[in-house]
Amino acid sequence: MTAVRTAAAGLALLLAAACTAPAPPRIQASTAGATACARPQGPPKAETATTIDVIEQAYLCILGNYYSGATLDARALLTAGFVALTQELNRNGHDVPEATMPALTGDRKADWAAFETAYRKTTDQVPDLRDRLAVVTLEAIVAALGDNHARWAHDVTRHPDHYDGDGYGLGLAANVNGPQANANPGTAVAPLFVTTVQGGAARAAGLRPGDLIEAVNGSAPFIDDKATPAIAALYPRYPDARPVRLRLLRQSTGRRWSVTLKPGLFQRDPATLRVVQSELLDDDIAYVRMTGFAPDSANRVLKAISRLRKGRTLSGVVLDLRGNGGGSPVETIRLLSAFVHGKNTAYQCTVDARCEASRTDDTVELLHLPLVVLTDRGCASACEHFSSAVKDLRIGPLVGTRTAGLVSGPAQPYLLGNNTLLSFPDKHHLGPDREVIDRVGVPPDHHIPLTPKDAAAGRDPALAKALALLHT
Template sequence: MFAKAARVTIVVLGIVTAAAGLLSVGFVAGTQYQAGQRTLATGGVQVPGLTPGLLPITAAPANGGTPGDLAKTFKPFWEAWGLVHDQYVDQPVDDEKLMQGAIRGMVNALGDKHTSYLTPGEYEMLTSGLQGQLEGIGAEVDTSGEHVKIVSPLPGSPAEAAGVLPGDTILKVDGQDTTGLSGAEVILKVRGPAGTKVHLTMGREGHDQPLEFDIIRARITIPSVEGKMLDGGVAYVKINNFGEDTARDLEKALKDLRQQSPSGIVLDLRGNPGGYLDAAVEVVSQFIGDGTVMIERFGDGHEQTYTARPNGLATDLPLVVLIDEGSASASEIVAGAIQDRHRGSLVGEKSYGKGSVQTSTTLSNDEGAVKITIARWLTPDGRTIHGQGLTPDVAVVRTEADRAAGRDPQLDKALEILRK
């Protein structure tokens, strides 16, 4: 999930991010924090192409050490840089690739899969925007593991039609092994113009052999919010992501549904990888009258509490929320607040477990960006769900056979609860 002030978000195989390691293959994005910059003058290290006596460090944080400390710390780096330029067999070396590799290594050393360096191409992909228009197979993906994993095929997408399921991993794209490729590189290979074909080799839990899929890419429109009345007078609202227009679209959907006097409401967050923090706060405010929605905890121990905004349109309706392993980040903020505040029941499967907030800062010379975890978030009762997920109040599994047959036992259970 991304702080609104730092509008970089998730991606889609469209491809639409996320989180963060979550990507919606379409895309998610926004503005960035701008880092202040200063140049630190030090002595002693001469680097090819640089003025002797200057240590080329910019945007140094206040706690990054004195110029002398930094000179000592970075001396081995610049020695290695010089040795590569002087001694590597295949000259000239590509300074840009060396620089990008150094930054990537630095952030990877933090051991946080949600903190990463984005090349210019990757950053452009991530900042394409949660605008709901994309060309590709239509699947939300998680790029944090060795292989890109499908979080959820988008409703009505080529991926869904081909039989791709949540949890599938992309092993090959058009015959090319994806091992060792970044998530962004895999996504770019899966993307393509509408009407063209891509061949995917996928791994699936419980299957000894990989599965093969030929998928025709398409132009896909992803509505942020979908609402309708179900039999029995129950309203149903599906939120696909938390983007720029989600709060507005949800308000419109709820106004339309309330005119039909629903007896209760099902809020479906399954397969929703998250998005903007402020969108999550606005969404949950439609269902919770007041009080704490979430708590943000920063590295220095400082906390910021987010409270529900007034005049929610569905604070009085019986409520059930559907979640699954594809419900992440902003989805978990909404579900966690509803669970802690005893506003409604969670039905389905354990959620993804992403309890952190990222911001993205662009780097100088159009050299991409660094996405950094700036805080952890807690539910209103102070629970952390990072790496654990939310446990539903009523556990119901939707199997591969259920999906193939068009059955939805999770929705059936939600309706049963509301009709009691």
């Protein structure tokens, strides 16, 4: 896809330390109508309708298994669900007298009973909307956790213009990744611009690296240097993609024009689809680009370095993790273990601050090569596990821009009664120095953002800095 970058800004959000008070007992799903959620055994069966019983099951599943389920204020979840229900009524031109938020006391069982009563009274008045109201209610309850690794996977009803496919040939690949653009566009700073064009509607429209995006669907991506929700339109959740209209500026010529990009399938270079790509730079540097911590990806990186090392002496390794959306913690630990032994790479912690260390795998042979890692706002989750360990354990410098701050913890899946999957972390991730990375990100040791002029000229200043560091 086309890659688009925004210059990164460090997110200065600090999280409070984990509560050290003993946690109350976990709640089990035992009320009438709800069955306990369970880990899936094999692929789920065909999805059935979402009902109030499924919502209750999910609610109790969160309270019983989520990282802070034992201590969170469940009223916030129920309130968010009821707000979404009433907003959906309004969007559909309906409202009913019964759609009134019940009083909640903090007693989880009593509060659910009050919520369910109000919910049923409301939805009984609009039977044609019942299925849709259930969906938006449960989506809002999960979203109220504010957790970037919490998700409810289910089918959606498509608009006739929605499209399931490769997309526009356009994406925010560098400093704001897709989930973050939707959830928190404030992590970016102006300008928004194209970095590469690899096909699709973007190529057909004649976009080039360095082209500034001044408006998205008529709205500015930045107002008073603050990012707006307009950026999120460039990252729809499939199958919700629709045509997007961009106003562009080509600084080299002063040309301003508008294009409409229609989502569609397009032929992509097979090389860009590989998780691991490698080449020799300056005759003595192993450059390896890794787009995800997929199964066996650590071995593929190590094999690539071994091939480049054959018959020559390497001065070091540049590992390019820009746009790496994460993946398996096992692969993260295995790759780190090729550079350091006998260390804790991260901690997975409960809400009452009981932590389990993720240790290096000291059976992995050390490479004994200097390392520089390239990072950006597209480096998320397992990629941030890797980056924070490289920084804290002083394995090598990070070059580029701050990582995404999307690493709340490894998500665990649970099967609900309508054969949909609810997933969320049961522990939260901390770095090797027990620092919070989630929503903060990992700052680079050398802040080298890409500029529109760099993109237009085909320059990569972060890579140039990495090569200079290894040759020093």
